[in-house]
Amino acid sequence: MYAVPNMDLWKGRTDSLIDKDEFRIHQIVSDHSKTSTNDSCGIIGFSCDEGVRRNKGRLGSKEAPNEIRKSLSSLSWHGQSADNLVDFGNIICENQQLEAAQAELGSHVEKILTKNIFPVILGGGHETFYGHYLGVRSYVGPNVKIGILNIDAHFDLRSYDQMTSSGTMFKQILDNDSQASYLPIGIQRYGNTKKLFNTATSLNCSWIYEEELVNEISSENEEKIQNFINQNDCIILTLCMDVINASEAPGVSAPSSFGLSGKIVRELIRKITSHKKTISFDICEVNPSLDYDNRTVKLAANLINEVFMCVDKK
Template structure:
């Protein structure tokens, strides 16, 4: 299920071949083949794609998110390089879900993420449906060991706490995690009342989920949200951030599996991403539910690439050591 990275994926405009101030990401990206040995790295992050929307299919959503890793990487390639001195960014390839084998592909994604973290590399996972988050979790838990207190912050319109009696989907993974792992805390930012049933709100309370409604997340209230994030992080040893693009208003992000007529503005979501990834406990990020097949003019793909780059620019792990 693992496909090594290919240099041909990283192309774009060249303004200079010698002046690094004019470089774009495709001129600085490095390839990291996870099928071979890894040496420890510092001040490094790696993209890894999860080419899968089987969970979306099972959840009766709009399929097409499996096309996102290639599309988002292509959009990232064209962005200008503004990362701090000494930072290294890699493409670690893709995990591909073949023949509907969702559970196996999630396990393979977990193995890849664990290897990256154990080598000192911060993973930035590009899904795929939001079932990506379960594989992401598996890798982080494997890298941290069973006793670390792990906090998951989810920027999302949905709790994704649905029952999984008939198997996992893109709407079940956080219930799976909370059922399996008593060392996990869960915080959702951007929850929409019209995107979740009363039963799901009740389940969120029963599982001890912390959340802030989309209508409560405004520019004027952003400091209160920051305080909630800090309080949540203080109770955990490590934090992972998962971003579902359907948390963004459909006017700005139409190309998703489940578009939202209401939703966060891109600038507010960017502020939240900056705050979370800059926290010293944040160790990895995923971004999910981009569907290039139903996008309008590529604007959801472009926004997703911008969010990925914002994560890199503000990742504490990529800043020079003092």
């Protein structure tokens, strides 16, 4: 089900009603009925944790889109203009109808791209990504090479013979789309079974381990990411918040004891979303019901703001 934007969520501190250099995000967001040629990013939520339920995870991520909006509201705006963000509302998964909700999300993502606006999708469980992908594929057509960069502790390449879930999306895509390729970044060695590593290999995927990104993004890994980008016509970026260390992101279904730092993830986001080939972004697996002091929600909001700034400067 589609829900129109609730603009009452966009509230926060106001330093000035006139000076745009003092504006915060809640002062520049408009609803979907007021899009303009200056808009650079379109926000759409996917209120769903059905995929997490099917994957036997901890529920609560369906509440994330609105909680993230609240946290975004008071962040200061450093963009080049003051009318760059538009809220397109939420897709709500009802009655466990995951596939229908993903299809509806895809339809809205395609519409946002058609308006020449960069989609920023607020999940939801990581099943959000399949709907995100459907929208991009429909927009670019069947013959365009799509590169999927996934900042994540997990491959999410599980079998979907019985049912799809938050752990199957990338296998669904790679099995059925010969023009899609996949590079996960931040893979936890012991957070994935041997079978999942074997599945990744059989699908011609490479990956970057979490332990390779402890202190910095090495020149070797920068080159690996850049080569992946070069081999594709467009890039879609997805971030699963469980890739981040549990001390910084406790509010996720599967927290990572040895996860990446928020700063490393921020640097990855900056490098990838600033590239001209990157056309969309989603953030998934924030679970407000498991969060501590809104720590994960606040971190998610700040990482999303990095996306806004990178896209604004393109």
